[in-house]
Amino acid sequence: MELTITNLSKRFKDKTAVKDVSLTLTPGVWGLLGANGAGKTTLMRMIADILNPTSGKILLDGKSIHAMGEEYRNLFGFLPQDFGFFQGFTVKDYLEYVAALKDVPARETRKKIDSLLHTLTLTDVKNKKVIKLSGGMKRRVGIAQAMLNDPKILIMDEPTAGLDPGERVRFRNFISEFSHNRIVLISTHIVSDIEYISTKNAVMKAGKILDVGTTDELVKLAAGKVFTCTVPADRMPMYEVQLRIINQRNEGNNQVSIRYLADEARTNDSVLVPPRLEDLYLWLFPQEDSIKEEK
Numbered sequence: 437m438e439l440t441i442t443n444l445s446k447r448f449k450d451k452t453a454v455k456d457v458s459l460t461l462t463p464g465v466w467g468l469l470g471a472n473g474a475g476k477t478t479l480m481r482m483i484a485d486i487l488n489p490t491s492g493k494i495l496l497d498g499k500s501i502h503a504m505g506e507e508y509r510n511l512f513g514f515l516p517q518d519f520g521f522f523q524g525f526t527v528k529d530y531l532e533y534v535a536a537l538k539d540v541p542a543r544e545t546r547k548k549i550d551s552l553l554h555t556l557t558l559t560d561v562k563n564k565k566v567i568k569l570s571g572g573m574k575r576r577v578g579i580a581q582a583m584l585n586d587p588k589i590l591i592m593d594e595p596t597a598g599l600d601p602g603e604r605v606r607f608r609n610f611i612s613e614f615s616h617n618r619i620v621l622i623s624t625h626i627v628s629d630i631e632y633i634s635t636k637n638a639v640m641k642a643g644k645i646l647d648v649g650t651t652d653e654l655v656k657l658a659a660g661k662v663f664t665c666t667v668p669a670d671r672m673p674m675y676e677v678q679l680r681i682i683n684q685r686n687e688g689n690n691q692v693s694i695r696y697l698a699d700e701a702r703t704n705d706s707v708l709v710p711p712r713l714e715d716l717y718l719w720l721f722p723q724e725d726s727i728k729e730e731k
């Protein structure tokens with residue numbers, strides 16, 4: 437199975453959100469990384485065939501997904517970023533409704549819903565109205581609806597937003613198992629959610645794909661740029677201005693250990709450390725890039 441995206445662009449009036457993107461997705465978990473406004477949602481909505489590209493094409497095993505229509509939708513599951521519909525339904529009624537829309541055979545519906553409710557730890561709230569659920573629970577209901585038809589292609593826009601750390605771990609394990617022989621594309625700002633489960637990652641910036649590779653391949657881009665050192669706590673305000681600090685930990689004794697990004701060591705005791713995907717993300721997307729928007 438191969439989903440081939442070729443020279444895909446989307447222009448909204450004065451803004452090109454996706455610029456000439458080419459990418460071939462094969463089975464496995466794909467992480468889609470990018471700062472706010474990079475074009476991830478727009479790309480995902482075109483792959484979901486709910487937004488028409490301005491130019492370019494998307495083929496599944498050589499066939500246009502748009503021309504495949506229902507055949508494609510039956511293979512496909514989508515968790516949109518804004519998922520606010522049918523809040524007056526109970527969780528169970530809502531999932532039954534989506535199952536009917538997706539033509540899930542009636543005899544399989546109950547078993548499928550029960551199994552997803554169990555996996556996503558939603559069984560206890562199945563008779564509650566969606567509107568009464570917490571943000572994390574709503575997100576899990578969204579994940580359940582995307583998976584009802586056992587999709588071969590699963591696209592999830594920020595699936596881990598609002599999940600607590602335990603739920604995030606369960607989500608990662610569940611998706612890892614699920615992705616066997618399926619294409620799963622996940623966009624997230626929480627890099628650690630895909631770092632260890634993604635087969636490959638695509639990095640998007642200002643509407644373009646900057647790079648594609650395994651986590652190990654991509655982190656090499658930040659090799660030689662990540663350092664750790666210990667500094668006196670009272671000098672932190674100065675270091676906060678001078679260094680791009682990734683994280684810091686209070687060591688007591690008026691000492692703070694910091695991890696920072698730089699082209700070369702900036703203190704005498706700095707030690708070069710192997711980069712992680714989060715370091716690369718921060719290297720590629722410094723704060724101002726998520727605010728500054730390119731036309």
Ligand SMILES: Nc1ncnc2c1ncn2[C@@H]1O[C@H](COP(=O)(O)OP(=O)(O)OP(=O)(O)O)[C@@H](O)[C@H]1O
Pocket residue numbers: 448449451452453470471472473474475476477478479517729
């Ligand atoms: N319907 C629209 N009309 C006009 N501009 C749009 C529309 N949808 C998206 N854009 C613009 O296209 C750009 C890319 O948006 P998109 O939502 O795809 O980014 P993103 O990477 O998903 O960001 P985020 O992480 O914040 O969701 C942004 O500048 C956005 O303002």
